[in-house]
Amino acid sequence: MDLVVDPVWGPWAESALACLKPGGRYLNVGAAGGDGTPFHVEWLRAAQLTLIGFSATRAAPADIVASYGHVASLAAAGSLTLPTATYSLEEATQAWEAQVSSPGKKIVVIP
Template structure:
């Protein structure tokens, strides 16, 4: 498992990001699952095939997205929004159980960097710069 390709999101230049996505994909993409929104989403939309689907899951990068109308229309793209708020309590519970079972079986792995709480500032700067080793997990106590 793991990623087939990684695209650096260290710029807000949509054209530059779109070129990176195109290079990373083996041809046009069928689907973009987008938790970011913003310039990265606008760029990813340009990598979609004719009739491709773009599912927005969140806006962790930006609340707005500089998508141009011609990108949507010229490829007849389908833009969909998703929210967990549409799930019933039973569906949410089943999802949590499923994920927990997968984690218990060792089928899920999250790259993370454990950092003492006293080093939080430096860790967050690395995360903002894109140089952290996965998710930052702050731990109580001092560095050993």
């Protein structure tokens, strides 16, 4: 992977970091899975990875509004596409298995 965008962190961070190719970037945008997690710092050095943190609380409100407006206009025009695989809540196990195999799609579980 070139880029991992992670809103979960927690125990899954280590596996996500391991998926990055040399020179890859890891963007953390949250910690829904918990804040404290160990990972091997040598992965950052050996693969020359970039670890980035982002929080919208540091972004200017006008920038957030402008960004949302831009993305919404792309979606309304039909030019924003995102490959997805949809699973029911009963299929959550299959969704996790699909995610492990990195299918290149956003996994969506619908309750």
